[in-house]
Amino acid sequence: MFPFSEVLPLIFISFLQAFADPAFLFLFLVVFALIAVQYNRMERLRTDFFGVKTRRSGIDILVATGFGLLGGLAGSCLLVFVGLTISGDLYYLWPVAVLLMLVNIRFLCFAYAGGILALSSLLLGYPQISVPQILALVAILHMVESFLILASGHLGAVPAYVKGPEGNVVGGFTLQKFWPIPIVALVVLAGSSIEGSSVAMPDWWPLINPVVQGDLQNLIFMLQPLVAGLGYGDIAIARSPVEKSRLSALFLGIYSLTLLALALLAGQSRIVAFFAALLSPLGHEAVIYIGKRIELKGKPLYVPSEQGLRVMDVLPGGPAWRSGLRPGDVVMSINGIRPLSNAEFRYLMQNSIPPVAVDYHSRSAGTSRSVIVAQAVPGQTWGLAPVPESNESRYLELLTTGPLGRWLQQAWGKFMR
Structure with missing residues (x-):
């Protein structure tokens, strides 16, 4: 075993060298372009609200990219420290996440795809994946997201008129952030001794990588770059954007730490693995529900004043x-x-x-x-x-239903007639 401090320079060098890889750079630019489209959409909402072009999308994109690079570097260190390795298990995540996104946009988050895959593996035996590894990845990505929300979730908040729970229109801010995340993770290759390697594995590493059962002498490790994208969506009505983003970061941080702890224990207990798989989607839904409920039930800040x-x-x-x-x-x-x-x-x-x-x-x-x-x-x-008056005719609908979800709603409505 080697000190983790010796691995940090390797992570940083691999992180920088990744951008010299044409394939990695292409994928990063694709994610960057998708995120730029989202920020341009937010720019149009802001322009429509103020009645003048704000020309902030360029700054928002650059700031998001800078924070994404920092978050990716922090996430890389967490992945190596926890001992998470990239394997074929992770290739199931994207197709399931994209399919779920068609039902509801927020389901693109890996918390839902990871939980469904873990439950399917535990209950049906398919796909044959490492449940602890999948859930640990979900937890670490949300740790990075909580850090990014805390640091920049309030930046570029878009003002909006929102219909409250009592049917009245109140003022608020939509908090929407998107970050391109380059990550360096470990890949395990068989067939060589790791003696002399500078990569240190923690004591719990075999728990989330049960395939090797702690036999490290016939393995060699390689740092491999990956590209991901993280997004955050919320609304601030009873709090300022800064206060709301801090609260959201706290809730998400508690969720990610709890999920990571259960993921590390899941390799030893099938019951713990089952609870961890349930926590992945249900805990994420709870974070969203509690955040919105606290905001909608609180006293709105952006309401008319008797003074003017x-x-x-x-x-x-x-x-x-x-x-x-x-x-x-x-x-x-x-x-x-x-x-x-x-x-x-x-x-x-x-x-x-x-x-x-x-x-x-x-x-x-x-x-x-x-x-x-x-x-x-x-x-x-x-x-x-x-701030809006109570009789405003234009307001924001807090809906994230995807095309498949809308189709299912329409089909259900016709069936119930």
Whole structure:
């Protein structure tokens, strides 16, 4: 056995060298392109909301890629430390995950495919996979995701009007993040002694790799790069995007640690393996359910104020932002006129004669202030979104049903008629 510290330089070097491999680079660029499409879609939602092009998708893509590289490096270290090796077992994951995605987009997550494969293997004997290995991979990927959510889940939050549980429309933010994840993992090859190898295996390694039963003398290890993609979707209504992403990261971290512990014990007990397989999809569903329930049952933050017009979001770099207005502030008057509705605010914003004097109450400072909003072009939008009124006709539907899921819903509806 060798110190794990000796493996870290090998992981880092292999991580960098992976991008010199044309096949790996191609796959990474494919995942990068798919993620770029998602961020461009979010850009269109943001543009539609503010009424002006925000031109933030490029920055969002670069930031997500940077965090994805960091997350991939951290995930690589976790994979090697736990002793997870890449084998043919993992090739079952993608087809099952894609099929589940057609039912509901969130089912693309490996937590569902991994749990289904593990249960099928335990109950039916097919496919013949290492249940501990599959579930350990799911746990480690979610550990990486919890770190990425904590660090960047709140960045680029898109404002939206959401229909609450009581049927009223409230303000909120959709938190959608996507990260390209390059990972370096171990591959086990037979037929050679590992004496002199600098790769250290932990004591529990045979538990998640039961095929070798701890016989390491006839194996040699190789670090191999892989490409994955992680995504996060949530909504913030009763909390700010920062507070909600921290809470989501906490829940997901607890889930991943619990699943990893059960995966490590699953090799010794079939009963534990069965509970771990159930926890993979059901625990993930519980994390989503609890997060949404806490948010929808909480007191909404982005609702009208009796003092004036509450600001829900401000576009960075826009006229309102440059004047000092921030989310949560309350606009009390525009050129001495108090806006009584969102429609009146939009009228005053577009038709007031410059210079436009705005009196508002600062949420962060707790004081009232007066500023001049300088528009580059008369009638230009300020890049400011007010909180919704209860009678808003346009709002976001919190649906993630895929094409197959919609077809099943329609077929069931016809059958029940």
